[in-house]
Structure formats: C-alpha cells, structure tokens
Amino acid sequence: MKSKSVLLLLIATALLIPLSTLSGRVSLDGSGGWFRIPSAYNLGKGTFTIGTRIMLNYYAFEDSFPTTLVYYDTTWVGPVFTVDTTTRDTVVRTGDALTCITVPFGISYALTDFDEIGITSVFYFDQFLAQPIHIRPDNPGIIENDSLGTFQYFGRANIKSTSIGDISLFYKRTIPVNEKFTLGGVTQLIFPTGPEKSDSLVRRTTPDSVMNDDSEISWSGGLFRTFRQGFGASVSLVGSFKPIPESPFSFSGVLGYTYLGYSKYQTLLIGLGASFKGKYFEPFVEATGTFVLSPDSVASPLRLTPGLRFTSLPGLYLDIAYDFRLTSNDKTNVESYAFCPEWLASVGFGWSYDFIPDRPRLAWIAGKISDIKTMSGISEAMVTFSDTTADEYMFSSIVTDESGEWFVADIPAPRFFEVNVSAEGYSAVNPRPIFVYPGDSLTGIDFTLDKELGKIEGIVYEIKSDASTAPITASVRISGDTTLTIATDENGRFDVTLLPGSYTFEAYVAGYIPSKKDFNLASKQVLVTEFNLLKEKAELVFHNINFEVNKADILPESYPILNQVARLLKENMEVKIEIQGHTDSDGSNAHNQQLSEARANSVRNYLINTQGISPEKLLAIGYGESRLMISPERSRDDKRMNRRVEFHVIEN
Numbered sequence: 001m002k003s004k005s006v007l008l009l010l011i012a013t014a015l016l017i018p019l020s021t022l023s024g025r026v027s028l029d030g031s032g033g034w035f036r037i038p039s040a041y042n043l044g045k046g047t048f049t050i051g052t053r054i055m056l057n058y059y060a061f062e063d064s065f066p067t068t069l070v071y072y073d074t075t076w077v078g079p080v081f082t083v084d085t086t087t088r089d090t091v092v093r094t095g096d097a098l099t100c101i102t103v104p105f106g107i108s109y110a111l112t113d114f115d116e117i118g119i120t121s122v123f124y125f126d127q128f129l130a131q132p133i134h135i136r137p138d139n140p141g142i143i144e145n146d147s148l149g150t151f152q153y154f155g156r157a158n159i160k161s162t163s164i165g166d167i168s169l170f171y172k173r174t175i176p177v178n179e180k181f182t183l184g185g186v187t188q189l190i191f192p193t194g195p196e197k198s199d200s201l202v203r204r205t206t207p208d209s210v211m212n213d214d215s216e217i218s219w220s221g222g223l224f225r226t227f228r229q230g231f232g233a234s235v236s237l238v239g240s241f242k243p244i245p246e247s248p249f250s251f252s253g254v255l256g257y258t259y260l261g262y263s264k265y266q267t268l269l270i271g272l273g274a275s276f277k278g279k280y281f282e283p284f285v286e287a288t289g290t291f292v293l294s295p296d297s298v299a300s301p302l303r304l305t306p307g308l309r310f311t312s313l314p315g316l317y318l319d320i321a322y323d324f325r326l327t328s329n330d331k332t333n334v335e336s337y338a339f340c341p342e343w344l345a346s347v348g349f350g351w352s353y354d355f356i357p358d359r360p361r362l363a364w365i366a367g368k369i370s371d372i373k374t375m376s377g378i379s380e381a382m383v384t385f386s387d388t389t390a391d392e393y394m395f396s397s398i399v400t401d402e403s404g405e406w407f408v409a410d411i412p413a414p415r416f417f418e419v420n421v422s423a424e425g426y427s428a429v430n431p432r433p434i435f436v437y438p439g440d441s442l443t444g445i446d447f448t449l450d451k452e453l454g455k456i457e458g459i460v461y462e463i464k465s466d467a468s469t470a471p472i473t474a475s476v477r478i479s480g481d482t483t484l485t486i487a488t489d490e491n492g493r494f495d496v497t498l499l500p501g502s503y504t505f506e507a508y509v510a511g512y513i514p515s516k517k518d519f520n521l522a523s524k525q526v527l528v529t530e531f532n533l534l535k536e537k538a539e540l541v542f543h544n545i546n547f548e549v550n551k552a553d554i555l556p557e558s559y560p561i562l563n564q565v566a567r568l569l570k571e572n573m574e575v576k577i578e579i580q581g582h583t584d585s586d587g588s589n590a591h592n593q594q595l596s597e598a599r600a601n602s603v604r605n606y607l608i609n610t611q612g613i614s615p616e617k618l619l620a621i622g623y624g625e626s627r628l629m630i631s632p633e634r635s636r637d638d639k640r641m642n643r644r645v646e647f648h649v650i651e652n
Contacts, residue, residue: 035305035321035346036288037254037273040184040240042174043110044354049118051317051350052105057341060097063331092128092334098224100338101125106168113438116172121193122165126223126338129158161219163227165194176437179414180243186236190260194228197221224338232260236269248277254288266293275309282309290340299330301340315353315635321346363436366407367445369400369421377404378449381423384528386431386459410560413438421447422528428457454521457495458529460488460507463568467540467561469532476531477506500525507531513538513649515571532568534575540565540647543640545603552598554606562603565647566611576651579603581622584639585631589624597622603645619650 043049106120170188177183198220221227236256243249256269273286284307291300307321323344330336369381383398383406400406418431426449436442460476461469471492477485481501488494500523508514512533519527545562546555554562569575581600583592600620607613630638 035273035284035286035307035323036269036303037252037271037286038172038184038186038236038238039250039252040174040182040238042113042116042172042184043108043352044356045110045113046356047110047352047354048107049109049350049352050105050107051348051352052103053346053348055102055104055344055346056100057323057344058097058099059337059341060095061092061334061337062094097129098337099125099127099129100225100341108170114174116174118170120168120170124161124163124165124222124225124227126161126225127158128160128223159217159219159223161222161227163195163220163222165227166229167191167193176414179416179435180241182240184238184240186234186238186256188234190229190232190234192228192230195221196228197226224335230260232258234258250275250277267291268293277311280311282311283307284309298333298336298339299327301329302326303340307346316349316351318349319347321348362410363413363415363438363440363442364407364409364411365419365434365436365440365442365445366405367419367443367447369404369406369423370446370448371426372448372450375448377402378423378426379404381406381421381426381449382528383408384420384422384530386418386420411436413440419445420528421449422526423449424522424527425524426450426526427455428526428528454500454523455495455497455526456503456505456519456521456529457493457526458505458531460492460494460509460531460533462509462512462533462535463538463540465539465541467542467564472509472512472533474507474509474531474533477508479504479506505529505531507533509533511536513572513575516573517571532571534568534572534649536649538647538649541644542646543644545645547599547602550595552595552602554602559606562606563611566607566613569607569613569617570611574651575649576617577619578648578650579618579620580646580648581620582627582629582642582644582646583625584642585625585628585633586639593622593624593626595622596624599645 101124103123103125104120105122106118108116108118110116168188168190170186172184172186175183175185234256236254238252238254240250240252242251251272251274253272254269258267258269260266268291269288270291271286271288273284275282275284286305286307287303288305289300289302292298302325304324304326305321307319309317309319311317323341323346325340325342329340329342367383369378369383370376371378377400379400379402381400381404383400385408398406398408413436416433416435418433420428420431422428429447429449432445432447434442434445458476460472460474462472463469471490472488473490473492474488475485476488476494476496478496478498480503482498482503484496486494486496498521500521503519503521504516505519506514506516512535515531515533517529517531519529521527542561545558547553547558548555569577579600581596581598581603583596585592587595597620600622604615604618604620607618608615625642628642629644630641633639633642
C-alpha cells in the first residue's frame, strides 16, 4: 500500500549524536541538536559517536475507520471450523488500539571542525490490538450471514509487524558567521533496504488458536506505516544563535525539505527551539511543524516538544523528551495516527569518544603602520594586543620591520581582542577590535599615525592564579626629569604627558609586588606600555604546559606560555619562584615522582637557557601525584587537570 508516513521514517532513521562540547546534544536529524531541531554547531574534529533512541506512542481508537488493513475472518459454524477466504475485515473498530515503537540507531564521525558524516538505520515494532470481546471464548461475538446463517465469531486476532528499516547516510557542514551566529547544512541519502509490506497472511486453521488471548498474526513491512521508504533524499538548513558567546541560553531553527523518489508527495519541516545549559541538566523546548505537500496525504501536524538532557556524564548522554500534537488529527484516516500521533514519549542515550585531543585552533593577522602625511612605513613601531581572557599573544609586543609591516602567527581562536599601535614621535590611535576564527589569515590591519609631543599611556593588570589577567586600579609613581604619582581609572588605564627625557615608572597596589619600567621619551613621541602585577606569594597554575608522553621534553606549543612567565619575571626582578611539577595518578608513585622532578627541571632550564632568567631566582621541585587537584580521577579531563606546572612566589 502507499505509505503516508514519510516524516516519521525521516526522523526515525537519523542518528542521535551527543556533543560533549557542545555538550551531549542529540537530535533526530542525523546531527547534534535537540529533538527534531538540529544544532548548527560541530562536535569537533575526531569525535566518534554511537547512539540510539527509543520512541513509543499508543492510541486507542474511539471511532471505526475504513482502512486497508486486511486479515482473514475465522468462524465456527456448527461442528465445522472454517476459514472464510472471501471475506476480509477492513474496519478498525472502536476499542481497537495501535502501539508503535521506533528505535533509531547509528554512528557518526567528525572529519574536521566543520564536516561530519554518519550512517544510520532503525528498528520498528508495530502491533494492532483487537477488541477483547472478539477473542474471548466465554463471550464470543454473534455474526449473521445470509448464506451461512447465525454463528459464533472468534476472529480478529492481534497483528504484529517488526523489522529493521532502511539505511541512511548523512553529511553536515558547519559555517560560523560570527561569534554569536552559526549556520549549518545537513544532507541525507536514504537507501531502500527495509522489507516491503506483505500482502499474504498466516491463516489460522484451528479453534484453539482463535480462543488464545495472545493469538496474533505476523505481517512484514509495517501496518499503517511502511518500514520501507524507497530511495530518497533530504536537505536541511539550520542556524544556531547565542546572545553572547558565554550565555547559557541558545536558540536554533531549521528549514528542511524531503523527497522520496517512489512517492508522489514531499514534506517540509520548520521549527524553532531554545535551551538553557545548566551545570548538570539542560532543559529545552521546541516547536515544529511538518507540512505534507501532497493533497491526498495525511494531516500536517504542529508539535510542541519539551525535554531534559543530563549533561554531567563525560562521554555519555541521556535525555528524555515528550511530543504533544497541537493540531487536530484526520479522523477519517487511520494512517494519520501512525504518522502524527497525539503524543510520543522518547528516551535517548549513547556514547562518544574524541580520537583527537583538544589542540589550539590557530589564526594569524598582519598589517602595516604608516606615516599619515608621507604614507611611508614607520619602522620599529610597536603593536600590542589587549584581551581580558589573556594568553601569551595578547600580552606580547610586535615591532614593525623597516617597511612598517608586522604580523602575528599562531593566535588561539576563536578570539576577540584589540590591536593597539604606537611609535616613537607619533601619537597613538584608537585601538582596533579584531575577531578571529580558526584558520583565519587576516591581512590589511593597517594604521596611520601622526606625530605629536611626548606622551606615555598604559594599563595595569593583575595576574590571577590561572595566569589570566584583569585590569586593576593602581597607583603609578613616576621619577626622573619630572617626579609625580598618578592613579589609574577603574579600568586600570593611565596616560601622562611629559617633557622628553628618561623616566622610571613604578606601578603598585597594596598586597601586590610593585613592577618597574624605564622609558626614554622623545619629543612628539607616544609610548604605550602595560604593567602586570603579581600578588605577594602568588601561585600561577598552568594546565597547558605540555610534554612528550611519559617524558620531560617540553612540546613547542608550550614555549609561548613559558615566554610569558619569563616576561613576568623580567618585569619583577626581585621575585624568586618555586617551579612545581605535578602528575596524574597513572603509573607508580616512584615513577610519577621522578617524572614530575624531571619536568620541573626542564621548565627551569628553558627559562634559564632561552630566556636569560637568573638561575638563583628559580627553584625546581617535583611533587608527583601527592597533590592531586581532583581525586579520585574519573575522566581524561580530571587527569589533564592534575597534570600541571605551578609557579609559586617564595621571595620578593
């Protein structure tokens, strides 16, 4: 028979994918998301996922329907048991019921941070439950037949159909637009591998089978819905939005189109949804509409789906969802009750694994500094970066070459920051905000400067325990040809106009180690600087100073972090620090102790040999696994947090 359940099959044959990042998310479209609405985000390169979902709906009919469901009546006439092969019951009666269970399952893999593929299939179970009065031997029905007369009727056994359905392949592409909005596209190919619907039934030939309460007929290929789709395809455009990148609220929408080549009709899926990311739970809700474009098909339902996702288990996901149909059903078409039931209960679960550990996703930028009048490049101009999220690039200074050009490579992305420039004898210009995505190569970040009298401006930061920075209100003592003390504003910024000459600036705050810098200020010169203040007895903890596996060899990706530490030590010449090495609990205590000592000494040697830090200012000690930050360790993230290098101020 012609199937009118395209959407149910479309959503049921898709893979359910958790996004641990993007945080255990699952959807029925073959990609990460909620229930029907996919997310435009990607799981991250190297993530493998296997998942499934169990969906159940049940309907007890209150009216009788003419339908194409057929089976043979079995009758008892006098002493003779007969099978009537000419009469077929084609009516679903009041009191009959329909149960549908759908179990989609599949796997997926993220090829890149933007591309994801997967293969899916589905298990179906349909059961039609006939009225109990028709199968109870103590209360049989009475049939009057013109040719056979009046007789007792023991027919209408339950009918069951189970099978694995068709196979689908999908591909998803993610397109970041900016820090708030991401677009995505999902395409799917459907291959007709499920069984076709059967027209032949097993005939019951004995009264015993008629009078048995669990008597049933097996039927291939589905009852009111078909388990076989025919070759087809679908395409969906999705978009995801966050008001700000750190917001726990997120919103997504979908516009999907489906066509099955063997059928005359097509469907559109339109939906909007929202979620709130909590520490352990993520409630979500979505509103969707499925529009069947064939004029002679089933009703087009509108649905509201609330759900709750459990997000506290690393690598695993579990969620529950419940479908409410908001529009009325087609009460003249029994197939509508399989296609768009009044409710649909759902439980999803699965597992994912990241084969590629997180690595910095990098970008680079370049530009030129020119004189506003001559348009010639300004050599030895200073380019600095400000970013309250803080890393080594945001606090390094770049000097332009003889043509005034500059560039910065290997910037962790995505990232938002400001570019500031200054040059001797020139005034500073307004900083330029920059947002970079992984893989960006931004050129043309150009500035033009005009000459001006001497000026020094800067900002004072405090260095926090995780090595991030934040502006701090401070005092700046200036000594030299002019002596005075100034205060920063609430954002830690200061500027002062001075006569040309030599100056010493000292930034200080109670409870912090003062930081000094010397300047030679020329006429019409603007100097831009910054101070980074360490707390007395400060402790800096780094989880991203990485070594070769089970070795003390520092990986090159960690050099910028150590360079940042060296720069802080050079700004605070009186400081003596203890370098602490820590491991996770893998391996023996003796091995971990030896490894932590070797790694602490590797960091000390790097700071001495490549950065020129005085050996007397550095003390290296290994603590092995004796000071775990997280115990017991339950995940790779726990072990990563325990593998760390700490810097402790012990003298100042």
